[in-house]
């Protein structure tokens with residue numbers, strides 16, 4: 001029996017009222033289930049009493065999706081077991097592991113890298129698979145949202161991505177099976193390749209024998225990286241409806257993820273370029289060059305200035321290598337491969353492009369060992385952290401201030417246009433900002449750092465204007481963070497009234513009272 005803790009959540013559990021969006025919510029009770037049975041028990045009780053439930057993974061989300069808006073908090077951080085392993089039936093050169101939703105990405109990556117799991121309660125079949133895993137590896141789980149303290153349940157609910165998505169795709173591509181607890185406590189199990197839509201209609205059987213039938217939304221998904229709205233396609237795997245649904249259709253209580261062969265060689269290079277034009281030319285040519293990079297990441301001149309200042313002022317940033325003074329922008333390119341010659345050749349070809357685009361080969365940083373790569377990773381991760389520190393400082397003066405972080409992707413042919421628009425608007429309004437992110441996927445995060453509420457209002461207006469432009473260009477208003485409670489307006493812009501109504505109709509099939517994650521998406 002799971003204990004539902006009632007009382008003063010604000011006083012006793014303040015951390016659980018927020019996520020990394022810095023939004024602060026309210027709640028009347030909280031529970032920490034350790035099994036699917038306990039999730040079932042809790043949500044069924046809440047459903048019977050019409051109490052809304054907010055699902056929480058590791059609360060690293062930045063769209064406020066895990067921030068409660070009253071009601072009950074279902075916190076899954078104590079469901080951290082990896083319970084099974086098997087070889088994939090469909091792809092022999094991969095393994096499937098079964099994770100509870102609270103397993104952290106850092107925990108998962110460490111276990112996979114060391115081929116060391118807590119095998120208490122593992123079956124003989126899983127132990128045999130582990131034996132094969134150890135002798136045939138190394139293996140890895142490609143999705144890499146920058147924040148490794150994210151949990152697998154949260155990553156699946158948001159269809160999280162990261163730098164390596166450029167080559168490997170988002171979390172969705174690695175989800176093979178899910179177990180779902182629906183709002184009334186009924187359970188569903190969905191396996192890739194097994195439960196399929198028929199065109200745009202679906203009919204699913206819960207484990208207690210009820211039939212859930214409905215129509216999928218009729219819209220076409222954008223062809224860019226996307227984490228906005230329900231996934232819908234003809235004859236789709238029904239588990240894909242739940243991946244990226246941000247907990248509005250059910251609680252993911254168990255997730256099977258696919259591991260693929262780890263690359264033998266991983267090399268990363270940070271190139272410094274003299275202008276935005278040079279950077280765009282470099283990115284376009286690197287994308288088109290023979291060897292496909294695993295990641296292409298961008299840091300504008302203001303991100304580099306922010307890091308220089310952070311390094312001077314804050315010992316936490318001392319690990320970041322010294323940045324060359326004369327550079328304008330930085331681009332990180334990572335190559336993966338099975339042999340050193342091929343990867344070194346790819347890096348040399350990229351270096352030639354860099355020099356032709358005006359970059360200085362001697363100033364570039366090359367990492368080919370795990371230790372060196374960690375340093376470059378620290379550099380890349382320092383930008384969002386430095387941004388958060390700036391905002392936290394400004395919030396001391398005005399607690400209502402938050403950063404405005406965009407998360408939009410456009411098609412390849414619109415990258416130049418959208419970056420021009422961002423820069424022109426930000427400069428015209430003299431806002432403080434940085435731009436960085438996954439330029440390989442045409443997915444640049446603009447972070448507006450308002451100094452006061454009037455700048456915040458201007459930034460908010462610009463964000464809406466940009467969202468409309470991104471949609472017009474065929475892009476997505478959220479490429480990886482999801483819509484949460486902060487971006488419903490943009491979702492409506494993207495899919496229109498009809499699209500929203502169709503999503504809401506799907507939701508009613510699974511959660512007729514809108515109990516789960518009320519306020520997310522719509």
Ligand SMILES: Cc1cc2nc3c(=O)[nH]c(=O)nc-3n(C[C@H](O)[C@H](O)[C@H](O)COP(=O)(O)OP(=O)(O)OC[C@H]3O[C@@H](n4cnc5c(N)ncnc54)[C@H](O)[C@@H]3O)c2cc1C
Pocket residue numbers: 019020054055056057058059060061062064065066076101144145146147149150151152153154155156157158159160161162163246247248250251252253384385480481484517520
């Ligand atoms: C510094 C920083 C950098 C980041 N960089 C990236 C990045 O590069 N790419 C990226 O994709 N994200 C990034 N994020 C965002 C975040 O890490 C991801 O969205 C992550 O997937 C959230 O996982 P979580 O476990 O923390 O989920 P939470 O924040 O706890 O929840 C996120 C959403 O999922 C729902 N949810 C959680 N668990 C479940 C479940 N078991 N069943 C149903 N619904 C559930 C929640 O209700 C909420 O709506 C970054 C965050 C930070 C702080």
